[in-house]
Every structure is written in C-alpha cells, then in structure tokens.
Amino acid sequence: MAARIEDCPLARAVDRIGDWRTLELLHETLNGVHDVRRMRENLGVTAATLRERLDAAVATGLVAPHGDGYRPTELGRSLRPLILVLAAWGNRELEPGRRGLVLVDARTGQEVEPVVVDRHTGRRVDTADHVFRAGPAAGPELRSRYA
Template sequence: MAARIEDCPLARAVDRIGDWRTLELLHETLNGVHDVRRMRDDLGLTAGALRERLDAAVAAGLLAPHRDGYRPTDLGRSLRPLIAVLAAWGNRDLEPGRRALILVDARTGQEVEPVVVDRRTGRRVDTADHVFRAGPAAGPGLRSRYA
C-alpha cells in the first residue's frame, strides 16, 4: 500500500513497518530470538499468522532468512532506537512496579530513559528548538503545510 501522503516520511515509515506486530518481530530478533518456533510461542501466533508477518518483514527489507531462522537486516537494526523509545513511552504513565518490560543498562541493571538527540550537537530534539520544515523534495502539499 502506498503512503497516504507520498512525500511524507512519517507515512512512508508506517507503511514500510506495516503494523505493530512487525515491531514485535524485530524486538524478538534484536533480542536474539531467531528460531521460528520460539517466535511463534513467545508471541502467541499461529504458524500461518507468523509466516504472514515474517514474509511482510522480509519484503520490507527488515528481516532476512538465516540458517537458524530470521535475523534483522541493517535496516531492521536501525529501528532498535525507535523500539526502545516506544517501549519507554508506553511505560511513562505506569508506576514503576506496574511495568512489565523495561530498558536497562546491561552493565548496571539500572532502568534507563531513552531520548532522541541530534547526532551532531548531542541536543535533545523533543523541544521547541527543533521544528519540521519542508525539505528539497517536498511536494506542494507539504510545502504549504511547512512553509
């Protein structure tokens, strides 16, 4: 399915990922689960539903078949920060004792709070100091909205 607004990067990203189950599959493989049977059991999917999701993730270039199951591609691995931020966002309104899954520093075991920063400056991008602007390839629709 084509993005609703062809030149919108948000629409393209959502179209490429497909649905939330694709992020679940990526999360599994990024955490070292590659075996199809274990994925099926962990995610509570039927074999057919898992096959459908795996095929879609492979077609999107996010996963690749491997001798022991499936592995994330470079493109799939690039979504790890998004998965970490989404999980933290999903936990933000829960009391710490009600969080079923948390992101921790592997060395210390301490829960961490992921943030998105500009690679060049190290500054957080979730402030009013950063805004969206139409890029060089923006069509008339995006140009009028982000003039």
C-alpha cells in the same frame, strides 16, 4: 498500501513498517530470538500467522532468512531506537512497580530512559527548538504545511 502523502517521511515509515506486529517481530529478532519455533511461542501466534508476518517483514527488507531462522537486516536494526523509545513511552503512565518490561543498563541493571538527540550536537530534539520544515524534495502539500 501506499503512503497518503508520498513525500512525507512519517507516512512512508508507517507504510513500510505496516502495523505494530512488525515491531513486535523485530523486537524478538533484535533480542536474539532467531528460531521460528521460539518466535512463535513468544508471540503466541499460529505457524501460519508467523509465516505471514515473516514474509511481510522480508518483503519490506526488515528481516532476512539466516540459516534455519531469521535475523534483522541493517534496515531492521535501524528501528531499534524507535522500539526503545516506544516502549519507554508506553511505560511513562505506569507506576514503576506496574511495568512489565523495562530498559536497563546491562552493566548496572539500572533502569534507563531513552531520549532522542541530534547525532552531531548531542542536543535533545524533543524541544520547541526543533521543528519540521519542507525539505528539498517536498511536494506542494508538504510545502504548504511547512513553509
């Protein structure tokens, strides 16, 4: 399925990822699960379903066959921050004692809360100080929205 607005990066990203199950598969590979049998057990899916998901993730360049399993590609690894932030967002409405999965500092074991910052300035970008605007390749639809 093609993005509704071809030059919209959000539409392109969602189109490339497909659905939430792709992120779930990437989460497995990013956590070191590369063996197909273990992936299938962890995800609770049939061999055929996992094969479809893996084939789709390979076709979009997010994972690649490696030995007798699969590993995330550089493109797949670049989605790790998104997965971390989505998981934290999913936990924000839950009391700490009701969270099934939390992100922790591997050295201290303390729970951490990811934020999105600009690589160059280190400033958070989830404030009103940062807005979208049409980029140099924006088509008429995006230009009309983000003039």
